[in-house]
Amino acid sequence: MQRRVRHxxxxxxxxVRxxxxxxxxxWAAPGGxxxxxxxxxxxxxxxxxALVHADGGAVVTARVGDRLRVEVRDWAPGNPEVQPATTDGTSGRGLMLVRSLADAWGIRAEGFGKCVWFELGGGPA
Structure with missing residues (x-):
């Protein structure tokens, strides 16, 4: 799956969901x-x-095999950082959730912008 989304x-x-x-x-994922x-x-x-913090939109790619890999690429400079959630719980939990729930995840610089990715299924990478 690959989909471009506008800013x-x-x-x-x-x-995208x-x-x-x-x-x-x-896909017959472990854990279904x-x-x-x-x-x-x-x-x-x-x-x-990506849509809130990066101009220019994003490209979402999802691939399945032994594992699911999802990548979200945007064209904003700098890397996002794990932040504590706001007191009202409406912001700041994205990367914290990815860090907590994904089997593997990371941020990769790509020329102009970055790619934030995660993997699920098949146990830790």
Missing amino acids: ADLRAVGE RELRQLLSR GDVAEVATLLTSELVTN
Whole structure:
């Protein structure tokens, strides 16, 4: 699955979730529904972060094999940092969730911008 989303188009988050669920419905993941739910949550968080904090939108890529790998690439300089959640719980939890729930994750510089990725399924990388 690969999908480009426009800057600040938060409706695209739901569309990406639907496409990811379709992809995962055809994948026999270890943990089944649990992996799909976690993948959907983490993807939503990363896409929302990219759309809110980076100009130019983002490209979301999801691939399945032995593991699920999701990448969200944007064109904003600098790396995001894990932040504590706000007191109202509406912001700041994205990377904290990725760090806590993904089997592996990271941030890769890519010319202009970066790629934030995570992997699920098959145990720790």
